[in-house]
Every structure is written in C-alpha cells, then in structure tokens.
Amino acid sequence: xxxxxxxETKEIKKIICNKCGREIKAVNGRPEKGVFSVDxxxxxxxxxxxxxxxxxxxxxxxxxxxxxxxxxAEIKE
Ligand SMILES: [Zn+2]
Numbered sequence: 001x002x003x004x005x006x007x008e009t010k011e012i013k014k015i016i017c018n019k020c021g022r023e024i025k026a027v028n029g030r031p032e033k034g035v036f037s038v039d040x041x042x043x044x045x046x047x048x049x050x051x052x053x054x055x056x057x058x059x060x061x062x063x064x065x066x067x068x069x070x071x072x073a074e075i076k077e
Contacts, residue, residue, distance in 0.1 A: 017058035
C-alpha cells in the first residue's frame with residue numbers, strides 16, 4: 001500500500017521588468033528572454049541594515065543601466 005501527499009509547487013509564469021513594465025513570459029518556469037535579477041540583503045554598515053531588496057530588469061533596461069556607469073562592467077566571454 002502506498003500513501004501519497006499532495007505537494008504544492010511554485011513556478012514562474014512571467015517576469016515584469018521593474019523599470020519599464022515589460023513582461024517576459026516564462027515557459028516551464030524559465031524566462032524566454034534574458035533577465036537581470038537582483039536579490040540584495042543590505043548589511044549592518046549600510047543605511048538599509050537588514051532590508052532585502054529584489055527586482056528584475058529586462059535586457060534593454062540592463063543595457064541602459066550599464067551605459068550610466070563611469071567605469072564599465074567587466075564582461076568576459
Ligand atoms: Zn525594462
């Protein structure tokens with residue numbers, strides 16, 4: 001005899017860019033396009049001690065963000 005329990009699973013349906021609101025569909029929990037995801041917990045020496053910040057950017061908003069850098073991001077292939 002076997003007894004089963006029902007498990008609830010969560011899967012990403014879509015990701016919405018926090019900057020421009022563009023929707024990126026996900027198939028089987030995976031985004032169809034590149035997404036820049038941030039999940040940052042600020043530490044004691046910041047002004048946001050203990051705060052957790054998270055957001056997602058679409059690729060074009062990410063590119064715009066990088067253009068604002070004085071020192072370019074390191075990019076390796
Ligand atoms: Zn965007």
